[in-house]
Amino acid sequence: MSLRAVVCSLLGLLTVGWLAVWSSAGWAGEGSKQLTHIIMGLGLLGLCAQSRPLSIRWLSTPYFFASALALLLVLIPGVGQTVNGSQRWLSLGPLGTWQPSEFAKLALILMLARVYQGRKPGWKAFFTAGACTGLLFALIAKQPDLGTALVLGAIFAGMSWVAGAPFLGLFTLIVGGAALAPFVLHDYQKNRLLIFLHPETDPRGLGYHITQSQLAIGSGGWVGQGLGQGALSQNGFVPENWTDFVFSVIGEELGLLGCWGLLALGALLAVQLLRVSWTCRDRYEALVCSGVCTLLGFQGLTNLCMTVGLAPVVGIPLPFCTYGGSAMLINLVGIGLVMGAAQADNAAPKLQELLKKTEPEAR
Amino acid sequence: MSLAGLGTAVMLVLGGRFYQLEVLRHKELLHKAQSNSVFTEYTTAPRGRIWDRHGKLLVTNEPDFQLEGIPFEVPHDAKHLQQLALATGQPPHKLKARVDKALKAGPLEPFVFARALNTPQVVAATKLLPQYKGLKLVIRERRRFAGGLHATHSLGYMGEITAEELKELRPKGYMGLDRVGKEGLERTYDGWLRGYKGVSKISIDALGRTVKTNQVRPPKPGCDLKLALDWELQKVAESALQEMLDTLRKENGELSGGSVVVMEAQTGAVRALVSLPQYDPRPFARGITQKEYTRLINQPNLPLLHRAVQTIASPGSTFKLVTSSAALSHGLCSAGTVFYCGGSYAGANCFVTSGHGSIGFEGSLAHSCDVVYYMLGVKLGVDRLSRHAQNMGLGAPTGIDLPGESHGICPTPDWKWKNIGDKWYEGDTVNFSIGQGFLLVTPVQMAVVCAAVANGGKIVQPHLVQQVVSYQGRIMARPGFKPRRRLKLAGNLWAAVRQGMRGAVLYGTGGACNSEYVHVAGKTGTVENMPNSENVHGRNHTWFVSFAPYEHPEIVVVVMCEKSGGYGGSRCAPVARKIYDYLYGPSQGIR
Numbered sequence: 026m027s028l029r030a031v032v033c034s035l036l037g038l039l040t041v042g043w044l045a046v047w048s049s050a051g052w053a054g055e056g057s058k059q060l061t062h063i064i065m066g067l068g069l070l071g072l073c074a075q076s077r078p079l080s081i082r083w084l085s086t087p088y089f090f091a092s093a094l095a096l097l098l099v100l101i102p103g104v105g106q107t108v109n110g111s112q113r114w115l116s117l118g119p120l121g122t123w124q125p126s127e128f129a130k131l132a133l134i135l136m137l138a139r140v141y142q143g144r145k146p147g148w149k150a151f152f153t154a155g156a157c158t159g160l161l162f163a164l165i166a167k168q169p170d171l172g173t174a175l176v177l178g179a180i181f182a183g184m185s186w187v188a189g190a191p192f193l194g195l196f197t198l199i200v201g202g203a204a205l206a207p208f209v210l211h212d213y214q215k216n217r218l219l220i221f222l223h224p225e226t227d228p229r230g231l232g233y234h235i236t237q238s239q240l241a242i243g244s245g246g247w248v249g250q251g252l253g254q255g256a257l258s259q260n261g262f263v264p265e266n267w268t269d270f271v272f273s274v275i276g277e278e279l280g281l282l283g284c285w286g287l288l289a290l291g292a293l294l295a296v297q298l299l300r301v302s303w304t305c306r307d308r309y310e311a312l313v314c315s316g317v318c319t320l321l322g323f324q325g326l327t328n329l330c331m332t333v334g335l336a337p338v339v340g341i342p343l344p345f346c347t348y349g350g351s352a353m354l355i356n357l358v359g360i361g362l363v364m365g366a367a368q369a370d371n372a373a374p375k376l377q378e379l380l381k382k383t384e385p386e387a388r
Numbered sequence: 389m390s391l392a393g394l395g396t397a398v399m400l401v402l403g404g405r406f407y408q409l410e411v412l413r414h415k416e417l418l419h420k421a422q423s424n425s426v427f428t429e430y431t432t433a434p435r436g437r438i439w440d441r442h443g444k445l446l447v448t449n450e451p452d453f454q455l456e457g458i459p460f461e462v463p464h465d466a467k468h469l470q471q472l473a474l475a476t477g478q479p480p481h482k483l484k485a486r487v488d489k490a491l492k493a494g495p496l497e498p499f500v501f502a503r504a505l506n507t508p509q510v511v512a513a514t515k516l517l518p519q520y521k522g523l524k525l526v527i528r529e530r531r532r533f534a535g536g537l538h539a540t541h542s543l544g545y546m547g548e549i550t551a552e553e554l555k556e557l558r559p560k561g562y563m564g565l566d567r568v569g570k571e572g573l574e575r576t577y578d579g580w581l582r583g584y585k586g587v588s589k590i591s592i593d594a595l596g597r598t599v600k601t602n603q604v605r606p607p608k609p610g611c612d613l614k615l616a617l618d619w620e621l622q623k624v625a626e627s628a629l630q631e632m633l634d635t636l637r638k639e640n641g642e643l644s645g646g647s648v649v650v651m652e653a654q655t656g657a658v659r660a661l662v663s664l665p666q667y668d669p670r671p672f673a674r675g676i677t678q679k680e681y682t683r684l685i686n687q688p689n690l691p692l693l694h695r696a697v698q699t700i701a702s703p704g705s706t707f708k709l710v711t712s713s714a715a716l717s718h719g720l721c722s723a724g725t726v727f728y729c730g731g732s733y734a735g736a737n738c739f740v741t742s743g744h745g746s747i748g749f750e751g752s753l754a755h756s757c758d759v760v761y762y763m764l765g766v767k768l769g770v771d772r773l774s775r776h777a778q779n780m781g782l783g784a785p786t787g788i789d790l791p792g793e794s795h796g797i798c799p800t801p802d803w804k805w806k807n808i809g810d811k812w813y814e815g816d817t818v819n820f821s822i823g824q825g826f827l828l829v830t831p832v833q834m835a836v837v838c839a840a841v842a843n844g845g846k847i848v849q850p851h852l853v854q855q856v857v858s859y860q861g862r863i864m865a866r867p868g869f870k871p872r873r874r875l876k877l878a879g880n881l882w883a884a885v886r887q888g889m890r891g892a893v894l895y896g897t898g899g900a901c902n903s904e905y906v907h908v909a910g911k912t913g914t915v916e917n918m919p920n921s922e923n924v925h926g927r928n929h930t931w932f933v934s935f936a937p938y939e940h941p942e943i944v945v946v947v948m949c950e951k952s953g954g955y956g957g958s959r960c961a962p963v964a965r966k967i968y969d970y971l972y973g974p975s976q977g978i979r
Binding site: 239240241242243246256259260262276280284295329330333 | 391395398399401402403405406407409410411413414416417418420421422424425426591592599
């Protein structure tokens with residue numbers, strides 16, 4: 026892993042994302058708060074990068090159960106805060122309002138890495154992992170927060186695949202889940218999922234977000250309208266566009282070059298993270314890295330697809346860009362864990378270096 | 389590596405989608421985005437005002453308060469409508485009927501619930517507004533006749549643009565629902581008066597609230613019209629003619645109309661232009677109802693007709709100005725020639741059936757001897773006479789700046805063959821030479837003819853507007869400033885005709901116009917009519933064309949009365965005299 030590449034791409038993503046939030050929500054609104062989140066997150070990232078994730082492996086189980094407890098708390102009426110019909114937030118008084126489901130994502134990654142750390146995970150490990158995922162999945166789906174629940178599913182699938190869990194079980198689970206979905210989901214959720222195919226059928230209702238987001242992105246052109254100049258982004262045509270639809274601001278105000286740049290930065294970061302996960306000597310750490318990769322990659326790609334109308338609209342944020350304290354902290358901590366795992370003593374030495382070590386006096 | 393391949397594929401798909409949205413579909417999406425976020429609003433510029441020659445304000449603008457809304461959105465149940473009708477001073481059942489009709493025809497089209505509200509009504513309506521969602525109090529502009537209701541035909545009125553007009557005028561920046569000049573100067577000078585619309589781009593947010601107003605171009609006020617019209621003279625002329633028409637009505641028991649043209653002999657500037665009866669243009673300014681309009685156009689004396697420029701009638705003996713000057717110019721007679729009138733010529737009688745006996749050129753004009761002109765006309769022949777009449781401006785519009793001017797008819801054998809389907813007889817020439825028969829002229833054409841005699845052969849272009857003045861005070865146009873053409877004829881020829889006209893006033897047919905303040909020269913005309921459907925009793929049309937002062941002509945006055953009966957000297961000359969008395973009498977024409 027090239028440290029420079031990670032830092033550059035990460036800072037680039039953070040800058041573009043923050044500019045978009047600042048442009049659409051303003052400094053007095055979410056802009057300043059988001060900057061606080063970024064600074065806090067970068068501090069935690071530095072802390073995590075100091076030590077190898079192995080050293081905090083003991084935290085996995087308690088952290089996991091703490092998350093589950095927090096998710097339970099959220100569901101208790103009066104404790105959890107309800108916004109837009111979903112009970113997702115937990116208020117900690119002066120410490121701000123946090124979203125336990127975001128923390129649950131990291132908890133699941135650490136827990137699954139711990140479960141799968143054995144050399145060849147069998148059915149027992151697979152079922153344990155499935156049970157852990159199912160617990161969090163159920164609690165989050167109850168809120169209801171379909172997007173985050175899907176992210177948990179993706180983490181489970183990705184990490185099981187990397188760990189080499191029984192392919193049959195994984196396959197059955199995914200196919201079964203997909204087959205069951207129509208019976209489990211509420212009607213409004215189904216409508217929301219399918220409207221992206223024909224947003225024009227309901228331009229004032231469910232299709233509104235999709236239509237307006239595409240209009241905003243489309244009106245950007247090559248170089249965009251300029252920061253703070255987007256007619257749709259600035260005037261509330263894409264409602265709450267500092268959250269999940271923050272990409273429409275980037276599209277409208279920074280244009281195609283901005284979009285491609287964002288995509289390139291994301292790809293660069295993803296490649297660096299994947300490299301770490303491949304080169305890690307320790308299986309636990311390799312799994313954590315692949316979990317973080319899945320988390321960021323799945324969220325990023327799904328969010329981009331849904332803003333440009335290639336995927337159904339589910340509440341999945343764009344990592345490092347979407348406004349949100351919990352998500353920002355968790356994503357940066359995830360990167361921190363990967364950087365910790367990438368420390369020199371963990372990376373598998375390259376062949377050249379091995380040769381040098383074994384034949385010091387070859388010359 | 390399959391993961392790398394998958395990643396690359398997803399990246400390519402996403403990057404391609406960005407390219408599709410932001411480059412390939414950019415124009416379409418940007419247009420859509422702007423059309424629902426940016427509105428273009430046009431503000432109508434203040435319309436130019438109209439002033440008379442002394443700087444008296446004749447037509448200006450005043451605010452017109454209207455209640456507008458979408459009938460479907462505004463509460464339209466019986467109770468609400470009744471309340472609204474009471475507040476705006478309308479009969480409730482009428483408002484309800486109108487709203488019901490609008491609901492059927494186009495429930496989503498903008499609709500005017502009440503217009504021309506006075507101050508208490510505006511107050512009452514404003515109090516009601518909160519209960520009526522979607523009802524707006526709009527301030528529009530309408531025309532106000534600041535100088536009173538005179539010369540209404542010439543000033544004209546405005547109305548909503550029609551579909552055909554819009555099709556023609558759209559390239560010039562006109563839009564639907566615009567109000568445009570429909571008649572008179574308002575129509576002729578609409579392009580000058582209306583100015584340029586202001587354009588603002590209004591950005592709205594998702595809830596339709598105005599976020600930003602960007603004035604791309606401020607409205608540019610229209611140009612003012614400075615008329616040659618003398619408002620006081622106009623009033624004098626109107627009352628003089630009206631008096632005469634009232635007398636005629638008493639005598640004849642029949643409504644008749646008339647017109648007066650007062651024009652500067654040298655320039656063609658129209659000092660007064662009267663057409664009676666007049667109509668009230670104010671219903672047009674506020675939007676005339678079908679019922680009112682039907683009543684107006686069904687009146688037997690045609691009040692909507694601008695008689696000075698639109699009526700065509702035979703000029704009668706006033707045409708002798710043309711015949712005599714034609715004969716002089718072709719050398720058929722001179723100022724000293726003596727003719728003999730035996731009372732009839734080739735079966736056509738003289739106006740004095742006993743005959744004038746020996747009569748000079750001057751006397752022939754002064755006493756309006758027909759036989760002399762029968763002879764001269766036959767000697768001239770129809771071609772030469774017709775060509776001369778056309779040269780003097782008959783048979784073609786004079787170019788006065790009013791819409792709908794009549795061409796009149798200056799007959800030729802060709803014309804008769806095409807339109808009547810018969811060949812030209814000598815009898816037609818005989819009729820033509822004294823202004824009867826096929827020849828038809830407008831009063832303003834006769835004014836041009838008379839001015840040509842008075843000013844020595846200059847064919848002026850009559851014009852009401854002297855200057856078009858921009859709102860910054862620059863003179864943008866001077867319509868009719870140049871005469872249309874000059875007739876290349878000897879000066880003493882015109883002097884001979886003028887002498888005959890002076891004789892008519894001094895000792896001839898036009899004695900009723902012998903003003904004590906100024907030396908008037910004139911020519912009477914009496915047109916004999918056959919009874920027909922329009923003129924049941926076959927009453928005469930009467931004319932008087934004149935100019936003054938005789939020595940250095942300044943003013944041309946043409947008076948014409950329709951179906952007046954009597955003679956030009958008794959019907960029209962007194963009207964002209966009142967005008968001269970006003971202009972040259974003790975008041976000196978000063979207000």
